[in-house]
Amino acid sequence: MLVENQVALQRYNSFGIAARAKKLTRIRQTDDLTALMASEVWAQARSEAPPFVLGGGSNLVITGDIKALVLKVEIAGRRLVEETDKAWVVEGGAGENWHDFVTWTLDQGWPGLENLALIPGSVGASPVQNIGAYGVELQDRFHSLDAVDLQTGQAFTLDAAQCGFGYRDSVFKHAPSDERSFGLAGRALITRVRFLLPKPWKPVLGYMDLERKMAETGNHSPSAQQIFDWVVAIRRAKLPDPAFIGNAGSFFKNPTVTLEQCADIIARDPKVVHYPMPDGSIKLAAGWLIDACGWKGKSVGNAAVYEKQALVLVNKGGPEQPCTGGEVMTLAKAIQTSVYERFGILLEPEPVVV
Numbered sequence: 001m002l003v004e005n006q007v008a009l010q011r012y013n014s015f016g017i018a019a020r021a022k023k024l025t026r027i028r029q030t031d032d033l034t035a036l037m038a039s040e041v042w043a044q045a046r047s048e049a050p051p052f053v054l055g056g057g058s059n060l061v062i063t064g065d066i067k068a069l070v071l072k073v074e075i076a077g078r079r080l081v082e083e084t085d086k087a088w089v090v091e092g093g094a095g096e097n098w099h100d101f102v103t104w105t106l107d108q109g110w111p112g113l114e115n116l117a118l119i120p121g122s123v124g125a126s127p128v129q130n131i132g133a134y135g136v137e138l139q140d141r142f143h144s145l146d147a148v149d150l151q152t153g154q155a156f157t158l159d160a161a162q163c164g165f166g167y168r169d170s171v172f173k174h175a176p177s178d179e180r181s182f183g184l185a186g187r188a189l190i191t192r193v194r195f196l197l198p199k200p201w202k203p204v205l206g207y208m209d210l211e212r213k214m215a216e217t218g219n220h221s222p223s224a225q226q227i228f229d230w231v232v233a234i235r236r237a238k239l240p241d242p243a244f245i246g247n248a249g250s251f252f253k254n255p256t257v258t259l260e261q262c263a264d265i266i267a268r269d270p271k272v273v274h275y276p277m278p279d280g281s282i283k284l285a286a287g288w289l290i291d292a293c294g295w296k297g298k299s300v301g302n303a304a305v306y307e308k309q310a311l312v313l314v315n316k317g318g319p320e321q322p323c324t325g326g327e328v329m330t331l332a333k334a335i336q337t338s339v340y341e342r343f344g345i346l347l348e349p350e351p352v353v354v
């Protein structure tokens with residue numbers, strides 16, 4: 001087990017923020033973690049600060065050097081666990097790249113993840129914030145996951161109910177002392193995730209951008225591969241590719257309001273983009289709210305609001321002059337204040353801030 005010192009993290013976070021990890025170790029298999037947890041390094045590191053688990057780094061804002069021991073998850077592997085009349089169950093190592101995993105499942109002839117194409121990040125991070133796009137959330141295709149308890153070293157498995165999934169939310173985002181008594185933030189390292197891809201495959205085509213593609217092409221019964229290609233094209237057209245422009249995807253969650261609050265906003269801003277939810281509440285498009293406040297293209301230092309999608313903050317300085325985490329957070333706070341002043345809604349950031 002190798003512990004590297006003063007490791008540059010710029011390549012390991014999709015914003016491309018320059019920061020260092022005082023100590024970093026790569027977890028390539030569960031045994032690496034077992035060996036680490038039995039070592040002096042672990043005892044010493046834990047006495048200073050709880051270790052920090054780094055996945056794909058695509059939902060992360062780093063505001064300074066990380067003093068805690070960084071566990072960089074690089075567990076590889078993908079396989080078909082079982083195929084029944086009702087489903088394919090496929091498994092990915094936590095360190096696998098999410099988009100490559102989705103591509104692989106389709107190449108194998110196992111459809112179901114196509115709406116989630118091109119989401120940056122790793123397989124292991126996907127359940128943490130219950131990634132979602134174009135009408136499908138991870139929880140709709142989730143089977144179970146394996147993880148290791150970073151306090152006891154015990155390996156355990158969770159099913160969907162135990163993960164407590166919500167909109168961009170799970171037990172992995174809540175502290176153990178949280179209102180959810182089973183919060184696992186900082187406590188678990190996810191090693192493998194299994195997905196249940198139901199048979200017969202049914203396309204999910206309700207999202208407006210996909211309906212538009214069907215109308216444009218005249219193809220109203222697309223294959224999974226066709227949906228995958230459409231999703232890739234839609235994302236490329238409106239979201240920045242972190243390989244070229246650093247970003248962490250949507251920076252804020254879409255807020256939920258009551259019918260009365262929404263009616264109030266519509267009375268003042270009839271164009272507000274809103275979606276009724278099954279529980280009677282209304283979800284508002286945070287990108288629209290930010291856009292309406294005139295934020296597109298505005299910046300703080302080298303952190304900027306993306307020109308084509310106001311919900312995404314980008315690193316406009318590139319790898320040479322990257323934005324700092326402080327600039328990102330100053331910009332985010334200014335956006336929150338202006339949306340709050342105009343609409344009375346406090347936007348909640350999506351990424352983890354360290």
Ligand code: EPU
Nearest residue numbers: 133134135249250252253254273285287288291309310311
């Ligand atoms: N809009 C504007 N101006 C903007 C941005 C958006 O008016 O600057 C309007 C759009 O015209 C559209 C509405 O807001 O009518 C919603 O925009 P979009 O379809 O782009 O989706 P979103 O709600 O902004 C969510 C997810 C994305 C996901 C897409 C597609 C969240 C926080 N974001 O974005 O997820 O890809 O839907 O399903 O739920 C992510 O979480 O990182 C992410 C990219």
